[in-house]
Amino acid sequence: MADVTITEGDLLRAALAKAGRQAFLAGEGGMSYLILAVAPTGQDSEQRAYGGPHLLMYAGEQADRPAAEHREPWSAHLHGAYGDYVATVFDGSPVPLDAAADAELCATKVLAWLGKHLGDVTSRPEHA
Template identity: 70%
Template structure:
């Protein structure tokens, strides 16, 4: 009997990192391009259709977020879009240094959640400001 183990995709790794930071992300696609999507509002319903109809972040690793992680070649990037899907801004433009899929997912998740926290005004005070 042969057992096959399905390898995680680039999107699986980033989704796991975002989930660890309290964010739901979903695999989406359009015209053969796949990406991850998360709603800007962390209280938005945890489903893909809800994330598409509110301000959201699209995250790309090249054109295939569903590519096996072992084939990771292009860094993640993240882009803010309005409720109608219109591009607003790039919030993370990828790592300048080549990273493996796991390290790139960690970096992108941290950058996206930090940017969203700042954007939403949920930035905790810096420790130096509260230790007086």
């Protein structure tokens, strides 16, 4: 069996998936991040996520870093359909957290923001 390394992005994707939201690993200029379509209908592909308002979520510069190397907190930023920055949704934990706890916190904040601003009715993780 191949050695499987769980990444920071894997943890956040799993936390969002608990609420039925799908994020995609993407990258540009040597950075990697997760992208999440704001509208639930844009969740079927990375390209569709970019086609409308979306959240870009960063753990420093590498969302595909092994979770064991987690050093920088997750943050989430709203971008418009043309990629323009709109607002910061979550600016990261003020205290250091391990990779799993940080991913859960970011997912909780993102899901709460979606619920508050968009009337998103997707189910929430138990801790939300």
